[in-house]
Amino acid sequence: MDLEFSEETKDLKPSATAQINDRVMEKNKNGADIVNFTVGQPDFTLSEKALLIANKLMISTKGANKYSPVAGIPILRNLIKEKAKREFAGGFFNKNLSEKNVFISAGGAKQAINMLLRLFLNPFDRVMIFSPYWVSYPEMVKMAVGEPIIFPLFSPSGPLPTIDFSRMEQVIKREGVKIIILNSPTNPTGRIWREQELIILGRLALNHKCLVISDEVYDHFIPNSTAYIPMSKIFVHNNFIPVNSFSKTYALMGYRIGWVVAEQKVVQGLTAIQSQLSSGGNTFGQMLAAAIMAECGDEIELMKNQFERRKKIVLNALCNMKINFCRPEGAFYVFFQAPQKNGVINSITFCNELEEVGVAMVPGEESGAPGWVRMCYAAAEQDLVKGLDRMQKFIKQ
Ligand code: PLP
Numbered sequence: 412m413d414l415e416f417s418e419e420t421k422d423l424k425p426s427a428t429a430q431i432n433d434r435v436m437e438k439n440k441n442g443a444d445i446v447n448f449t450v451g452q453p454d455f456t457l458s459e460k461a462l463l464i465a466n467k468l469m470i471s472t473k474g475a476n477k478y479s480p481v482a483g484i485p486i487l488r489n490l491i492k493e494k495a496k497r498e499f500a501g502g503f504f505n506k507n508l509s510e511k512n513v514f515i516s517a518g519g520a521k522q523a524i525n526m527l528l529r530l531f532l533n534p535f536d537r538v539m540i541f542s543p544y545w546v547s548y549p550e551m552v553k554m555a556v557g558e559p560i561i562f563p564l565f566s567p568s569g570p571l572p573t574i575d576f577s578r579m580e581q582v583i584k585r586e587g588v589k590i591i592i593l594n595s596p597t598n599p600t601g602r603i604w605r606e607q608e609l610i611i612l613g614r615l616a617l618n619h620k621c622l623v624i625s626d627e628v629y630d631h632f633i634p635n636s637t638a639y640i641p642m643s644k645i646f647v648h649n650n651f652i653p654v655n656s657f658s659k660t661y662a663l664m665g666y667r668i669g670w671v672v673a674e675q676k677v678v679q680g681l682t683a684i685q686s687q688l689s690s691g692g693n694t695f696g697q698m699l700a701a702a703i704m705a706e707c708g709d710e711i712e713l714m715k716n717q718f719e720r721r722k723k724i725v726l727n728a729l730c731n732m733k734i735n736f737c738r739p740e741g742a743f744y745v746f747f748q749a750p751q752k753n754g755v756i757n758s759i760t761f762c763n764e765l766e767e768v769g770v771a772m773v774p775g776e777e778s779g780a781p782g783w784v785r786m787c788y789a790a791a792e793q794d795l796v797k798g799l800d801r802m803q804k805f806i807k808q
Contacts, residue, residue, distance in 0.1 A: 419553065419554055419556055420554070422553075423550055423553065423554065424550055426546055426547055426550075427546050427773060427774075427777035428449055428450050428451070428546055428773050428777070429450070431449045431762075431766075431771060431773060432447065432449045432450040432771075435447045435449065435766070435771045443769075444769055445766060445769050445770065445771050446769060446770050446771070446790070446794045446795075446797055446798035446801070447771045447790070447794075448770065448771060448772050448786045448787045448788065448790055448794075448795075448798060449771050449772060449773050449787065450787065451598060451659070451742075451743065451744065451787050451789065452658070452659075452662070452664045452787075452789060453659065453662040453664075453714060453718075453743070453789045454789055454790050454791050454794075455662045455714060456662075457662075458707065458710055460706070460707055460710075461699075461703050461707050461710075464699070464702045464703065464706060464707075465699050465702075468695070468698055468699060468702060469695065472695065472698060474695070475694045475695040475698055476694070476695075477694060478690055478691060478694065479690075479691035479692060479693075479694040479697055480691050481682050481685050481686045481690060481691045482513075482514050482515060482678060482681070482682040482685070482691070483513065483514065483515025483670070483691060483692060483697060484515070484691075484694070484697045484698065484701065485510060486698075486701045487515055487668075487697050487698075487700060487701040487704075488510035488511075488513040488514075488515060489510045489513075490701055490704050490705060491510075491513045491515075491670050491672065492508055492509065492510045492512065492513050492672075494704075495508060495512075495513070495643075495653070495672045496508055498630075498641060498643075498644065499641065499643040499644045499653070499672075500644065501644050501645070502643045502644045502645055502646050502647055502651070503643065503646060503647050503648055503649055503651065504643055504653075504672055505647075508672075511675050511678060512672055512673060512674065512675060512678060513670060513671070513672055513678070514670060514671045514672075514673065514677075514678045514681045514682065514685075515668060515669070515670050515691070515692050515697060516656075516668070516669035516670060516671065516681075516685070516692065517667065517668075517685060517688075517689045517690070517691060517692035517693065518667050518669065518689065518692075519656045519657075519658050519664075519667045519668065519669040520626060520628050520654050520655060520656035520658065520669040520670075521547060521551075521669070522667070522669060522688075522689075523654045523656070523669040523670065523671050523681075524547075524548075524551060524592070524624060524626060524654055525551050525554065525555065526681050526684050526685065526688070527624055527652060527654070527671065527677075527681070528551055528552060528554075528555035528557060528590070528624075529555045529684060530677070530680045530681060530684060531589065531590060531622060532552070532555045532556060532557040532589065532590070533556075534556045534557075535556070535557070535558055536556075536557045536558070536589045536590070537557065537558050537559075537560045537586045537587055537588045537589055537590075538552045538557050538558070538559055538560065538588070538589065538590045538591070538592060539560050539562050539579075539582070539583065539586075539588045539590070539591045539592070539621075540552070540559050540560070540561055540562070540592050541561075541562050541563075541564050541592075541593070541594075541597075542561050542562070542563045542564065542565055542778065542779030542780060543564075543565050543597075543599050543600055543746065543775060543778040543779050543780040543783065544561070544592075544594070544778055544779055545594060545598045545599070545626070545778070546773070546777045546778055548592055549561070549779075557589075557590075560582065560586050560588060561779055562579055562582060563779070564602075565600075565779075565780050567781070567782055568735075568748075569735065569737060569748070570600065570602065570737055574608055574611075576611050576612070576615065579612075579615065580615055580619075583615060583619045583621065584619065588619065588621055589621060589622065590621060590622045590623075590624060591612070591616055591621050591622070591623045591624070592623075592624050592626065593609075593612065593623055593624070593625045593626065593642060594625075594626040594627075595609075595625075595627070595639075595641075595642075595741075596629040596630070596632065596633060596639070596739075596740060596741025596742040597629075597741075597742065598629065598742055598744060598785075599744045599746045599773075599775070599778050599780075599783075599785040600737045600739070600744070600746045601737065601738075601739025601740050601741055601742045601743075601744055601745065601746070602737065602739075602740055602741075603633065603637060603638075603639050603740040603741050604642075605638075606638070606640045606645070609640065609642050609645055610645060612642075613642060613645060613646050613651065616650060616651075617646075617648060617650065620650075621650070622650045622651075622652065623642060623650060623651045623652065624652050624654060625641065625642045625643060625651060625652065625653045625654065626654050626655075627641055627653050627654065627655045628654075628655055628656050628658065628659050628660075629659055629741055629742035629743075630655065630660070631659070631660045631711050631715065632659065632660075632715055632718060632741050632742050632743055633715075633740070633741040634715075634719055634740075634741075637740050637741065639741065641653060643672070649673075649674045652671060652672070652673045652677065653671070653672050654669065654670070654671050655669065655670055656668060656669035656670065657669070657700045657703075657704075659743075660711055661700065661703050661704065661707070661710075661711070662714065663696070663699075663700060663703070666693060666696035666699070666700060667692070667693065667696070668692055668693070668696055668697060668700050718743050718788065718789060720792070721743075721788045721789070721790070721792060721795055722739065722743070722745070722788055724788075724792065724795050724796065724799075725745055725786065725788045725795060725799065726738070726745065728799040728802075728803070729745065729747055729799075731803070732750065732802070732803055732806055733750075734747050734748065734750055735747065735748040736748070743787060743788055743789040744785050744786065744787050744788070745785075745786050745788060746775065746778075746780070746783055746784070746785050746786075747783065747784055747786065748782060748783055748784075749761040749762075749774075749775075749782055749783065749784050750806050752764075752806070757781075757782070758774040758775050758776060758781065758782055758783055758784045759774045759776055761774070761784060762774045762784060764805070765801075765802060765805055768801050768804070768805045769798075769801050770798045770801050770802050770805075772784050772785060772786045773785045
């Protein structure tokens with residue numbers, strides 16, 4: 412029998428980052444030596460302190476093997492409520508916030524965004540995504556039977572100097588955009604949206620009754636000298652929904668714990684979906700996340716400082732290679748223009764050939780920016796040096 416997939420999934424593209432990462436891990440397992448700058452994950456393991464906490468917790472909870480409440484364990488929802496109160500003071504979430512406004516997703520920020528799209532989209536509803544974008548957004552929209560509308564903030568030679576908001580408004584009106592996905596700091600460029608830009612975007616969203624899903628997973632990876640403001644601090648309306656997770660900030664990628672802060676009606680909607688999709692998140696993981704959030708906050712700063720050092724190493728090397736790149740303001744990626752080889756700039760070919768000489772990166776085609784390449788620098792320093800050295804030799808060949 413010929414098994415046919417549904418309309419929503421038959422053309423679904425797997426995450427390019429995950430695909431390349433899996434391939435590289437497999438090759439390395441079989442004896443290759445490829446330094447991997449693909450997937451956006453801090454290279455850190457849990458600290459001694461976090462491991463001690465985890466050990467004690469595992470014993471004291473007797474393995475925490477029971478289902479968790481679908482919307483998350485109260486202690487974690489409460490901690491996130493406190494964070495939201497602190498960080499969004501002035502905005503909608505300033506007021507009357509309770510842990511009932513917090514939803515814990517069982518599959519990281521990724522699942523949280525998927526569920527929000529599913530909660531709000533009807534077939535063919537339009538979702539505005541700014542390019543270059545995180546590889547998953549367009550496919551998530553399609554899975555939720557919506558249509559991605561890509562609005563470029565980039566030209567083939569690099570970031571546009573300003574955002575054309577009047578064009579954006581025309582597109583929102585023409586396409587009847589229902590949801591806008593904002594990601595600041597941005598994967599893959601590391602760009603941070605300015606306060607003034609957020610205000611204009613927010614007014615557009617309000618005027619045209621759009622929901623803004625604000626993906627803030629990199630909100631802790633911002634140098635101290637750089638100004639960052641989350642959208643939810645500025646807006647006093649309920650159509651701004653922040654999403655975040657433990658993956659990047661606390662290097663708990665594999666625990667898959669994300670969260671959403673929203674009005675209770677939205678939390679209830681997400682809870683209904685999750686109750687059918689997966690049930691509540693991993694119980695032990697949520698307990699550990701709560702303990703780490705409460706007791707290991709100082710480790711974020713250490714990790715951030717390391718990333719700043721690594722960023723310098725990478726940017727110096729790219730300057731030496733005379734490569735055109737977007738100077739990252741936040742997150743831990745550098746997005747650069749694939750250098751010409753034999754007169755051709757094609758980042759897919761560039762990444763494939765680079766992988767053959769032992770360095771893996773993600774082509775910008777996957778983020779809507781052909782000719783560009785994303786490198787994650789949340790990798791060990793010796794790997795960065797080794798990988799960049801290989802890349803330099805490859806370019807010179
Ligand atoms: N949002 C963005 C912009 C990302 O880059 C990533 C991971 O790369 C995620 C969300 C996924 O986060 P999580 O691990 O919490 O699902």
